[in-house]
Amino acid sequence: MNIELADFQLKAIADLMEAMECDKKEIILKSCTGSGKTIILTHFMDEYLKSYNNQVFIWLTPGKGNLEEQSKEKMDRYIHGSRTKLLCDVMAGGFEQNDCCFINWEKLTKKGNNALKDSERVNFLDYIYHALEEGLTFKIIVDESHQNDTIKAEEIIDYFKTDKIVRCSATPKNYKDAYLIEILEEDVIAEGLIKKLLLINENFEQNISVEDQVSYLMDKALTKRRKLHSEFLRRKAPVNPLIVVQLPNKSDVLLESIETYLSAQGITYENNQLAVWLADKKQNLESISENNAESIVVIIKQAIATGWDCPRAHILVKLRENMSETFEIQTIGRIRRMPEAKHYEDDLLDCCYLYTLDEKFTENVKRSLGKGALEERDLTLKREYSHFTLICQQKTNVPFPRDAKLALKVIKKYFSSQYNLDGKAVENRKKLEAHKYDFNTDIIDYTKSGELATLSKEEFDNLNEIKIREKLTTHKHGKEYHHCVAEIGMKVGLDYNNMNTIVRRLFLKDLRSEYTLLILEIRELYAFVINNKPRLIDDIRIAMASETAQIKIESNMITEKPWSFPLNYMFAYDGSAKDQMELIKNVYKGYRASAEVRSEPEKIFEKYCESNNHIEWFYKNGDKGNEYFSIVYEDNAGKQKSFYPDYIVHDTEGNTWIIETKGGFSKSGHSEDIDKFTSKKFAVLKKYLDKYNLHGGIVRQDKQSSELCICTEEYSNDIKDENWKLLKEIL
Structure with missing residues (x-):
């Protein structure tokens, strides 16, 4: 099976190859759920074994979820001709050059585990000894390393006399003297592998009085699931979105309550729409990870099996009892994967949803995900702006082959x-x-x-x-x-x-x-x-x-069509921010000053628009998707890209402005703009503005004067250049 690796995955493989040459024994791969960690590591092992002789990889996994078998199966699928083994294969014939051995190390460390009898344990250590005697070198990969940070686990690693240990985790712990490779969540999102945002408690009332948390939260979740399912059907995408209901670990009463509620909604074990994955109760799990599986709700507890992968999971309902439980970021990871490993350019489908009355859990989620976890509500376009139009440019869907x-x-x-x-x-x-x-x-x-x-x-x-x-x-x-x-x-x-x-x-x-x-x-x-x-x-x-x-790609150039403001807007905001003032000049009713995700330049510009008497209204554009306004440009390798200017503004004289905000200039005049394509974006924006007789430019803050400045004619990265004007004198 040929698989095209994402740019961040290729970079991670290159970083791992470099790390193997460094003088540090420990290598940490910090990788969020959904980043394709197994794909990265299997391709890395393949590249390394092609480059070096007499090597054996030992891939250690924890838990009862047969994770070692899953990982081996993926390497067999992705890497043609790979030499993969499980523990039983090692016990049958020992280690050989270029082996990639996937071993659940709890079978080696846990008391009472019958995977290896005492005599077999001796044989296993003998196989390691013989391999070392024959000049083989072991490299260790520790999967989900945060789960087996124990003395016994380290004893197992010591047997292999390795000089390199790659530890992989979304939440690595206590490895100060290590070579860190971190896969940024933003890069995984940009590739469309995980959802853009986690939205918490969508459209909850300001003051909630709840007699029964199950019915209140499940009503919200099922309503959202119906919307998701309807949109997937409209797109003819074979995805049946799944609700994950998480119970506290000691919660037999809540289990009965949720089963009774769902039965009243026609969701039962008998019709295969309800699945359960508990220690003593498992049902309808055979094909649950398939995108078109029948089940629409699965009930779990906190200790769900490591490595469970179900990309169609879209909604998490976290029920609570009057007890405290340890928060695990992996729980949220279960609903963050994209079902078809791509974004749909639709906020409804490209976000995931959490419904809970557990305030402590919500706080932990926000602390762990930062701006990736926000509250959300639907906003409606004010009627007077429903007829506004611009010409929107979109890419022709010509792929940019990495050939x-x-x-x-x-x-x-x-x-x-x-x-x-x-x-x-x-x-x-x-x-x-x-x-x-x-x-x-x-x-x-x-x-x-x-x-x-x-x-x-x-x-x-x-x-x-x-x-x-x-x-x-x-x-x-x-x-x-x-x-x-x-x-x-x-x-x-x-x-x-x-x-x-x-x-x-x-x-x-x-x-x-x-x-x-x-x-x-x-x-x-x-x-x-x-x-x-x-x-x-x-x-x-x-x-x-x-x-x-730069080589021009032959294509049908650019698609142009009329564009209007979306009638509804999925508004994400920080409910904990002190400033919840409504910005009345925004085209949507209920748009708050606490809007997120926003850069500092965007926040400053929105305050400027709200307080400026010469501005009639403003619109905050999205950054991805056909529902937002875009202009097409080409990057330096000739690849078509969509540029989504930050703001559309209308002044009191009837002029329309298109504004892109960027990082400012420091007090010493140093540029703080990290976008290497700003000059290209300015050029294509200027060309668009001239074509349609509009106004606009790039806005950046001069921190020496604390003033916003605008460049409208010719772009310069020097704030002292005469092309930079005070915004208040222009708009």
């Missing part, structure tokens, strides 16, 4: 421009040599020699540099060549096969074409890539992001 041919064109164009290369390979070689590319046919490495009085950088830099030569053999250095090509590819979002195709088309003698820059024999190619890896990484990275190398 070798497009990348080959971009990289070839960059090299030709940067180093003035032409079609003559001999001349090209001389020009690259002049720019310090190494064409030695031996493998070259460097070390230092000399004396140090102190450990200062200056003294170290003054040491003698010694060049080490090693004769290249394709057999010995084949893995190193593969490792270099894979690392170069991962740096720019290409897999090994695509990157290898590019390297060969550019530099190999036997594949001459319009893209050929050099004509190297296979041995020369191996040496060229190995000796010049850092240079190639830098140049190919720049090539993929360089405007000079």
Whole structure:
């Protein structure tokens, strides 16, 4: 099964490969639920085993959920020809080179566990000893590491005499002296793998009087589920959204209460619409993780099996009793995956929902997820703004393939421009040599020699540099060549096969074409890539992001159509913020100053709009989805992207303004804008404004004067430039 890895997943694999070269034993992979941690780790193991000899991976999992079998099955599915084993396979034949062994370590550590008898335990340790004697090296992966942070678990790891331990968790604990690789939640959301927001207690009344929490919360949840299901049906998406009802751990009375309520709604075990997953009661679980499964409600307790993966779970109802329970972020993780691993560009479907009267649980959720967990209510567009229209631009749905041919064109164009290369390979070689590319046919490495009085950088830099030569053999250095090509590819979002195709088309003698820059024999190619890896990484990275190398994608250009404000708006806000004032100039009734998620520039601009007598109304645009206003531009690799300007504003003179807010300028004039595409967005915004005779620009705060400034004619990243005007003098 071929699977296209997301950019953040490729980066995580590259980071793991680098971490294996560092001097730290412990490597922490912090990865939120839904980020494809197993996909990342299985591809990492595959890349590492291709690059290094005599290696064995031990993947340790906790719990009773057969997580080791699930993980092994995924590696078998994703990595063709992988050598995977379970504990029983190890006991039948020991360890061999390139093994990836998936072991539930509770079978090795728990008292009374009959997985290994005493004699078998001895055999298991003997297999480890024999493997070490034969020169095999163990690398350890500890899955869900927060669950087995125990002395006994560490004893098991010690048996393997490993020099590298990769610990994986959404909530890692107490590993200070470790190499940390963190997958940012924002990157996972941007790829569409998990939902944009968790919305808490949607449309709850301000003062609630509840006789029965089950009926109150389940009424809300079932109403929301019907809306979700209706929208999935309208889109012909094969998804039956699931409600997860979580009971406290000691709650037999609540279980009966929820079963009675659901039965009255026609939701029962008998008609397969109700499932249960408790220690002593399991029913209708066989296909519950499938997107079109029949069940619409599943009842669980806090201690749900580790690794349970059900992407159609959309709603969590957390019931409470008068007792305190430990909050686990993994519980929320159960409803955060996207059912088809993509966003639908619809806030209803791209968010998940929590209904609870448990105030402590709500506080813990907000503390853990920050701005990813907000309260929410539906707002309605004020009638007087229902006829406003603009022309909206949308991308033609032409995919931007991460394929070798497009990348080959971009990289070839960059090299030709940067180093003035032409079609003559001999001349090209001389020009690259002049720019310090190494064409030695031996493998070259460097070390230092000399004396140090102190450990200062200056003294170290003054040491003698010694060049080490090693004769290249394709057999010995084949893995190193593969490792270099894979690392170069991962740096720019290409897999090994695509990157290898590019390297060969550019530099190999036997594949001459319009893209050929050099004509190297296979041995020369191996040496060229190995000796010049850092240079190639830098140049190919720049090539993929360089405007000079931009290649236009053939497409039907841009789709333009009339656009109006959505009639309803899913308004997320921070209910704990002190300022809950309604901003009456917003086009939606009930829009509050506590609106989230908002950047600091956006908050400042909204206050400016509300207090400015020259502004009649303003609209806060969304940042993704066909229901919001967008303009299309191309990034530096030629990929079409949608630009969603932050605000549409109408002044008292009848002019419409389109405004994009960005990070400000510090008191010393330093730019705090982190968006590298701001100048591109300004250019496409200016072109759009001129085409439709509108006003607008980029707004940023000058922190030296605390004033908002606007750039409307020509973009500059220098606040002292005359193109920056005080906003209050313009709008």
